[in-house]
Amino acid sequence: MTFKLVIRRLVFLVLVIWAASTIVFFIPRLSSRNALRERFGELARTGGFSPEDLEKIIANMNQQFGLDQPLLTQYWHYLGNIVRLDFGYSLYRYPSTVSDLIAQSLPWTIGLLLVTTILSFVIGNLLGAISAWPRAPGWLRGFATPFILLTGVPPVIMGILLLFFIGFRLKWLPLGGAYSVGVVPTWTWVFFFDLMRHQILPALALIFGSVGGWVLSMRGMGITIQGEDYVNFAEHKGLTAGRIFRDYYVRNAMLPQVTGFALALGTVVTSAIIVEGLFGLPGIGTMLNLAIRSNDFPTIYGIVLFITIAVAVLMTVVEFILPLLDPRIRHS
Amino acid sequence: MNVTLMQSAMESSTPMHALRAATADPVLRVRNLEVTYYTDSGRAKALDNVSFTLNSGEKLGMVGESGSGKSTMALAMMRMIKPPGRIEGGQVIVGDTDLMSLDQEGMRKARLSKIAYIPQGAMNSLNPVMRIGAQMVDAVKSHLPGEPKAAIEARCRRALQSVDLDASVFRMYAHELSGGMKQRVCIAIGILLDPHVIIADEPTSALDVVTQRQVMETIDNVQKQINAAVILIGHDMGLMAQFVDKVAVMYAGRLVEMSTVREMFTDPKHPYARALISSLPSLENKGVFQGIPGLAPSLLRLPSGCAFHPRCSSAMAMCGTTRPEPRILPGGRSVTCHLYDGEASHG
Amino acid sequence: MSTVALSPPVEKSIERPGSLVLFLRYLRRNKGLALGVIILLALVAFTVIGLLTVNTKNAYPLSVALKKPPSWKYPFGTDFFGRDLLAAMVVGMWQTAFIGVLAGGLGTLIGVFLGFISAYFGRWIDGSIRTICQILTPIPVLLIQVVIAGSLDKRDVTIVTMALIVVLLAWMGPTLVIRAQVLTMKERQFVAVAKLSGVSDLGIIFKEILPCLLPFIAAAFVAQVFVAVFASFYLAVLGLGPLREPLLGNIIWAAQSQGAFFNGWWWWPIIPSIAMILILGSLALINMGLDELANPRVRRSE
Numbered sequence: 014m015t016f017k018l019v020i021r022r023l024v025f026l027v028l029v030i031w032a033a034s035t036i037v038f039f040i041p042r043l044s045s046r047n048a049l050r051e052r053f054g055e056l057a058r059t060g061g062f063s064p065e066d067l068e069k070i071i072a073n074m075n076q077q078f079g080l081d082q083p084l085l086t087q088y089w090h091y092l093g094n095i096v097r098l099d100f101g102y103s104l105y106r107y108p109s110t111v112s113d114l115i116a117q118s119l120p121w122t123i124g125l126l127l128v129t130t131i132l133s134f135v136i137g138n139l140l141g142a143i144s145a146w147p148r149a150p151g152w153l154r155g156f157a158t159p160f161i162l163l164t165g166v167p168p169v170i171m172g173i174l175l176l177f178f179i180g181f182r183l184k185w186l187p188l189g190g191a192y193s194v195g196v197v198p199t200w201t202w203v204f205f206f207d208l209m210r211h212q213i214l215p216a217l218a219l220i221f222g223s224v225g226g227w228v229l230s231m232r233g234m235g236i237t238i239q240g241e242d243y244v245n246f247a248e249h250k251g252l253t254a255g256r257i258f259r260d261y262y263v264r265n266a267m268l269p270q271v272t273g274f275a276l277a278l279g280t281v282v283t284s285a286i287i288v289e290g291l292f293g294l295p296g297i298g299t300m301l302n303l304a305i306r307s308n309d310f311p312t313i314y315g316i317v318l319f320i321t322i323a324v325a326v327l328m329t330v331v332e333f334i335l336p337l338l339d340p341r342i343r344h345s
Numbered sequence: 346m347n348v349t350l351m352q353s354a355m356e357s358s359t360p361m362h363a364l365r366a367a368t369a370d371p372v373l374r375v376r377n378l379e380v381t382y383y384t385d386s387g388r389a390k391a392l393d394n395v396s397f398t399l400n401s402g403e404k405l406g407m408v409g410e411s412g413s414g415k416s417t418m419a420l421a422m423m424r425m426i427k428p429p430g431r432i433e434g435g436q437v438i439v440g441d442t443d444l445m446s447l448d449q450e451g452m453r454k455a456r457l458s459k460i461a462y463i464p465q466g467a468m469n470s471l472n473p474v475m476r477i478g479a480q481m482v483d484a485v486k487s488h489l490p491g492e493p494k495a496a497i498e499a500r501c502r503r504a505l506q507s508v509d510l511d512a513s514v515f516r517m518y519a520h521e522l523s524g525g526m527k528q529r530v531c532i533a534i535g536i537l538l539d540p541h542v543i544i545a546d547e548p549t550s551a552l553d554v555v556t557q558r559q560v561m562e563t564i565d566n567v568q569k570q571i572n573a574a575v576i577l578i579g580h581d582m583g584l585m586a587q588f589v590d591k592v593a594v595m596y597a598g599r600l601v602e603m604s605t606v607r608e609m610f611t612d613p614k615h616p617y618a619r620a621l622i623s624s625l626p627s628l629e630n631k632g633v634f635q636g637i638p639g640l641a642p643s644l645l646r647l648p649s650g651c652a653f654h655p656r657c658s659s660a661m662a663m664c665g666t667t668r669p670e671p672r673i674l675p676g677g678r679s680v681t682c683h684l685y686d687g688e689a690s691h692g
Numbered sequence: 693m694s695t696v697a698l699s700p701p702v703e704k705s706i707e708r709p710g711s712l713v714l715f716l717r718y719l720r721r722n723k724g725l726a727l728g729v730i731i732l733l734a735l736v737a738f739t740v741i742g743l744l745t746v747n748t749k750n751a752y753p754l755s756v757a758l759k760k761p762p763s764w765k766y767p768f769g770t771d772f773f774g775r776d777l778l779a780a781m782v783v784g785m786w787q788t789a790f791i792g793v794l795a796g797g798l799g800t801l802i803g804v805f806l807g808f809i810s811a812y813f814g815r816w817i818d819g820s821i822r823t824i825c826q827i828l829t830p831i832p833v834l835l836i837q838v839v840i841a842g843s844l845d846k847r848d849v850t851i852v853t854m855a856l857i858v859v860l861l862a863w864m865g866p867t868l869v870i871r872a873q874v875l876t877m878k879e880r881q882f883v884a885v886a887k888l889s890g891v892s893d894l895g896i897i898f899k900e901i902l903p904c905l906l907p908f909i910a911a912a913f914v915a916q917v918f919v920a921v922f923a924s925f926y927l928a929v930l931g932l933g934p935l936r937e938p939l940l941g942n943i944i945w946a947a948q949s950q951g952a953f954f955n956g957w958w959w960w961p962i963i964p965s966i967a968m969i970l971i972l973g974s975l976a977l978i979n980m981g982l983d984e985l986a987n988p989r990v991r992r993s994e
Contacts, residue, residue: 025827033831037839044843147427165976166969167922169929173944173965181953188953229980242469249423249464250484250534251456260483261472268474279832287926291948305842305931313842317835325830340518341473 019333026329033321034095037314038088098322100315105307111315114300121296125212126285129219136220137227138270142263144228145235148254157232160225168222168284172291175214175221186214189293215292219285230273234266241265268339275331278324286320371398372541372574378435380414380421380598382644389644391417391430393598396671397679399574399591401541404565406585406606407578408621409595410641415578416465418595419544422576423462424452439541458488461540463531463564465547465578470531471519477530478515481505485537504533507570508563525556529563536567543568544576549584557581561588582625586610594618597642597652600671604678614680616657651683659684725981731974735785742782750776751783751938762959769959771943772950777963780938784964787851787939788971791924795855795862796917802859803866803916804909808897810867811874822871825864833861834926841932849934858923865919866912873908877901911982918975925968940964940971 075081082090094101100111137160143149144157163171180188187193192207238244239262247261289298297316304312336343380392392414399405409415420426422437424444437444439459447455456462464470472480481501485492492500502512508529519527528548535543545564549557565588568575579585585592586606593603594615602615613619620637639656642648648655654664664683671681719726750756753773762769768777810821840857841849877883878901886896927933928941931949935942947961 028827029830032827033836036831036836040836040840041843044845162973165973167925167972169926169944170965170968173961176953177958177962181958242464243472245425246462246464246470246531247472248425249456249462250487251453251458252483252487253453256483256487260475264474265472276829279830280834283832283834283926287929290930301838302930305838308842310842314839317839320835321831324832328830339474341520344518344520 137224141228141231164225171222172218238266372401373399374438376436379433404589406589413595414598458538461535463535463545728977750779792917792921795858795920799916802863806867807870
């Protein structure tokens with residue numbers, strides 16, 4: 014991979030982040046809603062300050078946040094803040110910034126995402142590869158079928174079904190929340206296991222909800238690759254079936270899957286966030302849910318932008334990994 | 346007849362004593378090999394009762410139209426026929442082992458070590474994401490698991506050397522090589538374990554004329570080094586005539602004639618072989634291409650009797666009804682045609 | 693020419709079957725497509741019959757008894773707000789179909805239009821359309837849709853605005869697909885011949901290229917409907933849909949907000965989930981089936 018290509022990718026990354034930031038900046042300003050006014054109007058109704066005070070407070074706020082300046086000035090300011098990952102203050106938990114809130118909930122989301130994404134990618138690709146491998150025994154190839162049937166079921170609905178069968182009917186696992194009611198968060202094994210018990214169903218929902226897609230695409234790739242001359246020649250060479258499967262068949266079929274992984278990142282992260290919200294786990298998803306319910310616009314925009322940037326950066330990282338796996342890209 | 350080719354056949358680098366060694370123990374004996382493809386539209390007999398023998402050091406050229414069973418033949422000998430195809434019967438005896446009687450694992454071990462296959466279209470026969478060296482090493486390792494690493498690598502480098510490739514190729518990837526070099530790598534892989542039999546399936550089909558010659562010479566050289574029996578599959582009769590000792594002609598899944606190169610080019614016996622030879626361009630009939638009338642038959646609906654009879658200029662009444670059986674003519678040639686029913690020394 | 697002589701004369705007397713028969717025969721081979729079509733037809737039948745027989749007013753809050761489990765009177769039960777879930781399913785299904793077809797249709801239309809322009813005229817037009825698509829593709833569309841839907845006044849959020857929000861960021865897929873197809877089509881002989889014989893650009897597009905693209909457009913449309921249904925469902929699950937409407941995602945959002953499982957009202961989230969599985973499943977099956985139809989290379993998979 015040449016230096017020029019690295020630069021091109023990085024420029025592209027900046028462009029993507031800029032485009033997303035610009036959309037998120039201008040769309041709210043096109044709408045008639047004024048977040049500050051809504052928030053303080055609500056406070057005025059419940060908290061008892063007069064309409065005149067309200068206008069003063071809003072004017073004050075507008076000045077403090079630079080909202081009285083020309084749109085373009087605001088835009089430049091805003092872009093500068095994005096570069097520093099500064100998404101402003103939360104409306105509902107005012108003194109804390111959106112970045113603080115994200116930093117608090119991010120580890121939870123990363124943990125869930127990492128485990129489920131890796132598991133579903135590995136399981137899905139393995140099952141897909143086996144299901145298209147003519148030398149695999151029939152019962153083993155059949156394993157993939159139920160997962161293919163699950164392709165159309167989004168992780169959220171998978172979550173509801175799991176909640177119903179395992180949480181509600183069988184009562185094996187909790188119906189939601191971060192940890193059991195009445196348990197005090199402490200650094201003990203008891204608390205840790207309680208925490209993990211609450212993560213199982215959401216994790217299963219995400220894995221079952223996304224495995225099918227990988228199975229299907231890997232199966233398609235596998236059917237193409239097993240007809241390639243080099244797989245045939247490998248068998249002519251008298252290699253063992255395991256070695257052909259691993260080094261000749263999966264190695265090559267995996268390459269487009271890695272690109273597909275980069276492209277699917279946005280959907281993967283979005284699904285995880287919505288499933289988190291469904292189960293009420295601590296994490297970005299529940300935070301987004303709360304922000305939507307409470308009209309906390311800066312938090313909504315901050316979360317959306319942060320995730321967009323994270324996805325774009327991860328995609329670029331995956332694209333940098335690809336040449337390590339495929340010498341043809343490395344040398345072109 | 347065809348003067349230029351006849352000459353080149355006679356000038357062929359191979360001495361004729363190899364042909365006369367028919368009394369020596371043959372290294373390859375193919376007996377009544379049969380392959381059928383079970384397709385939706387019916388059964389197709391892709392290989393019909395094919396038998397022949399080959400001595401070590403002998404080179405056989407196998408020719409025929411596409412669909413005549415040449416490649417099926419190669420795949421059947423490697424036991425690499427994939428469904429819906431099936432090997433229905435017969436024996437492929439290499440040395441004193443019948444490959445058809447081996448179990449899966451035994452056959453895996455026999456590939457490359459006893460009988461090697463050099464693939465058609467070297468363009469895509471090498472794994473694009475593995476170094477050439479790794480693809481040679483894994484082949485050796487699968488057959489000689491106990492071999493020390495240094496010995497395996499030395500063996501691989503020796504093989505590369507004998508096909509005139511630089512040692513640096515060992516660390517390269519397929520896309521860094523030219524078509525001719527890739528074909529040489531395939532040949533190097535084929536001779537890694539000094540097999541008794543080498544099958545090269547159209548090894549030159551995707552190459553330019555100069556490279557074709559070089560690749561053929563490479564095969565010729567390595568064959569001399571390890572004294573293996575070589576089967577060359579292809580349809581370029583001219584190129585083949587310069588390198589092989591014997592020619593086998595296939596038609597509709599059957600071996601219709603097998604003779605020495607010289608006999609084949611000066612006096613082909615089977616009408617189809619005759620038509621093939623006379624359709625070759627030469628100095629005499631330049632400008633006038635004489636094709637073979639009619640189309641190659643579909644294997645699904647073969648004509649009754651001799652499959653060639655609708656296109657045959659010497660067809661007799663019995664050709665439409667009775668299937669000819671292969672017979673050995675005096676002198677050791679094998680022909681499958683009713684014209685020679687009387688001459689046959691034995692059926 | 694023995695093969696010609698051998699072809700049995702019987703074949704000529706057999707009449708060519710009609711296109712419907714051929715289609716049905718094809719469905720028998722392409723089982724996934726057949727299953728998808730059957731499920732989709734069943735859903736359509738459910739919705740149409742439902743709209744004709746069920747009182748759609750019961751799909752809105754405070755129309756019927758609260759929190760009743762499924763029974764003969766309420767086959768799907770009723771929810772916390774007094775909605776009959778059967779009526780809600782009928783209306784919700786209809787609304788989902790409406791969003792899907794509207795957003796899917798618009799998205800495909802935009803995609804076909806931009807894809808054509810991009811591929812046919814090339815140069816800077818192609819360059820800019822392609823770059824825009826490439827920059828927008830990595831952005832998680834749903835989250836941007838969250839921003840848009842969240843910025844709207846709650847009263848402005850209707851079924852139609854939902855569809856429009858979805859379309860806004862979902863035309864890149866079909867654009868790139870159609871662009872790629874037109875590019876390969878342009879290289880074909882018959883287009884060159886038409887061009888040489890002086891057929892106008894529009895003539896070539898409508899008479900030569902468009903007809904060949906129909907299978908791809910159909911596949912792109914089904915994929916777009918899938919995307920639109922999926923996106924609008926997710927928005928509604930996040931509570932960004934038109935809250936009064938019995939959209940499937942809204943019902944799930946409401947059920948989750950009221951802790952339906954904690955309170956034992958299991959049917960409330962389960963009924964719309966099953967409906968969604970049927971809708972998305974049938975679309976996915978049809979999409980895969982059409983892929984096979986439009987792209988014969990995939991057909992090798994048994």
